[in-house]
Amino acid sequence: MxxxxxxxxxxxxxxxxxxxxxxxxxxxxxxxxxxxxxxxxxxxxxxxxxxxxxxxxxxxxxxxxxxxxxxxxxxxxxxxxxxxxxxxxxxxxxxxxxxxxxxxxxxxxxxxxxxxxAPITVSYNLPGVDGLQIDQETLAGIFQGDITAWNDPAIAAANPEATLPDTAITLAVRSDGSGTTTNFSKFLDEATEAWTLGSGDTIEWPGNAVAGEKNTGVAQVIQDTEGAIGYVDLADANEVGLVTAAVENADGAFVAPSLEGATAALDGAVVEDDLSYNPLNAAGAEAYPITAPxxxxxxxxxxxxxxxxxxxxxxxxxxxxxxxxxxxxxxxxxxxxxxxxxxxxxxxxxxx
CATH class of the missing domain: 3.40.190.10 (Periplasmic binding protein-like II)
Known part of the structure; x- marks a missing residue:
C-alpha cells in the first residue's frame, strides 16, 4: 500500500x-x-x-x-x-x-x-588537486569501476583547469552493513542511468575497492591512500581534514557539501506517514544532492x-x-x- x-x-x-x-x-x-x-x-x-x-x-x-x-x-x-x-x-x-x-x-x-x-561527502586524496567537480554519471562510473584512472576524460570534462594525474583510482567503501552505503548507492541508483550495482546496506563493489569499518574507517582509507575516493559523512571528513568534491545536483549545479546545502535539500523533501523521508537529489540550485537522513x-x-x-x-x-x-x-x-x-x-x- x-x-x-x-x-x-x-x-x-x-x-x-x-x-x-x-x-x-x-x-x-x-x-x-x-x-x-x-x-x-x-x-x-x-x-x-x-x-x-x-x-x-x-x-x-x-x-x-x-x-x-x-x-x-x-x-x-x-x-x-x-x-x-x-x-x-x-x-x-x-x-x-x-x-x-x-x-x-x-x-x-x-x-x-x-x-x-547531513551531507555524505565525496572525499578524495589527490595531492595538488583541489576543488574537483564530479557530475552524477561520472560518479556512478567511478564507483562501479568503469572509470579507473584520475585523468579519465569524463573527470577531465568537468574540470578543464585541473591537471589530473594518471593515478589509479582506489575506492574507499564500507566493510560493514551501513545506512551511509544505502543512501550513497540509492542516490546513484535514482539519479543516474549508468548505475548497475543497486542499493542497500551492503554493495558488491568492484575489485579496486578497499573497505573500512564505519565512517571513520572509510575516512582513514582515504587519508592513507593516494588516489583514493570514498563516501563519508561531513563530520568525519572534517575531523581528519579530507578534501571533498562538489557534486552535480538535480538542477545541474555543482555543490560542495555543507550544512547550508543539506538544509536546502531538506526544504525540498517530503515525509511519509511513518516519518521516513528522502532528501536525495532534491530540487533546488543550492541543494547538496547526497544529503542523508x-x-x-x-x-x-x-x-x-x-x-x-x-x-x-x-x-x-x-x-x-x-x-x-x-x-x-x-x-x-x-x-x-x-x-x-x-x-x-x-x-x-x-x-x-
Whole structure:
C-alpha cells in the first residue's frame, strides 16, 4: 500500500515545544544538584556511525541536564544496530536506512524518529588537486569501476583547469552493513542511468575497492591512500581534514557539501506517514544532492517503565534543545514541521 505524503514544511507550535522542553529539562534540579522528577538509570543504544558525532555531542550536553540518566550509544553501523534492536539487545537503535525484511525487526514493533540530517561527502586524496567537480554519471562510473584512472576524460570534462594525474583510482567503501552505503548507492541508483550495482546496506563493489569499518574507517582509507575516493559523512571528513568534491545536483549545479546545502535539500523533501523521508537529489540550485537522513528506532512497547521514561526523555531532548547542538557537530537540524511531527510521534508511541 502506498503511503500518503505530507510536506515537512510547517511551524513548531509553542505548546508542543514548551511541553517537550518541560519534559526534557523543565523538571528542575534542586539546589543540591539533584534531577527532580527526571528519569534515572541507564540507556544502551547502538547503530549508525553516520550520526555518531551528533549523538556524542548531545549525550555530553544532556548529562548536564540530567546526570541521573546515563546514555550510551555504540556506533556499530546501521545494520548491526537494526539487528540488535530486533533481538532486544538495545533500548533504541540508530539507523540511516529503513528497516528491511532481513533486519530481524518485527513489523509494527517500532517507530522511526528522525533526528538530524547531513551531507555524505565525496572525499578524495589527490595531492595538488583541489576543488574537483564530479557530475552524477561520472560518479556512478567511478564507483562501479568503469572509470579507473584520475585523468579519465569524463573527470577531465568537468574540470578543464585541473591537471589530473594518471593515478589509479582506489575506492574507499564500507566493510560493514551501513545506512551511509544505502543512501550513497540509492542516490546513484535514482539519479543516474549508468548505475548497475543497486542499493542497500551492503554493495558488491568492484575489485579496486578497499573497505573500512564505519565512517571513520572509510575516512582513514582515504587519508592513507593516494588516489583514493570514498563516501563519508561531513563530520568525519572534517575531523581528519579530507578534501571533498562538489557534486552535480538535480538542477545541474555543482555543490560542495555543507550544512547550508543539506538544509536546502531538506526544504525540498517530503515525509511519509511513518516519518521516513528522502532528501536525495532534491530540487533546488543550492541543494547538496547526497544529503542523508538519520533516524532512531524506538519500541512501541517497553517492558520496563523506567527504560520507557528514559528513552522518551532523552529523545525529546534530541528533538528540542539537542537541535541547537546539531551545527557544531556538522549536522543540519530538522525543519520545524518535521520536528513537530517527530515530537508528536514520540508522545503517541511512548505515553506518559
Amino acid at each position: 502506498k503511503l500518503n505524503r505530507r510536506t515537512i514544511f510547517g511551524t513548531l507550535t509553542a505548546g508542543a515545544l514548551a511541553m517537550s522542553m518541560a519534559a526534557c529539562g523543565g523538571g528542575g534540579s534542586d539546589d543540591e544538584g539533584g534531577s527532580g522528577d527526571l528519569a534515572s538509570g541507564e540507556l544502551n543504544a547502538s547503530g549508525a556511525s553516520f550520526p555518531d558525532a551528533f549523538y556524542a555531542t548531545a549525550i555530553e550536553a544532556y548529562a548536564e541536564v540530567n546526570p541521573d540518566l546515563m546514555v550510551t550509544y555504540n556506533a556499530t553501523g546501521s545494520g548491526t544496530g537494526k539487528s540488535e534492536f530486533g533481538e532486544g539487545l538495545n533500548d533504541f537503535a540508530g539507523t540511516d536506512s529503513l528497516v528491511g525484511d532481513d533486519d530481524g525487526v518485527e513489523a509494527g514493533s517500532f517507530q522511526y524518529i528522525p533526528t538530524v540530517a 538519520t533516524y532512531l528506532l524506538i519500541r512501541t512497547e517497553y517492558e520496563d517503565a523506567d527504560i520507557a521514561a528514559g528513552v522518551k526523555e532523552f529523545v525529546e531532548y534530541l528533538l528540542t534543545d539537542g537541535q541547537e547542538l546539531a551545527a557544531e557537530a556538522d549536522f543540519a537540524a530538522l525543519p520545524a514541521g518535521l520536528q513537530e511531527q517527530a515530537l508528536e510521534a514520540l508522545n503517541s508511541t511512548i505515553a506518559d
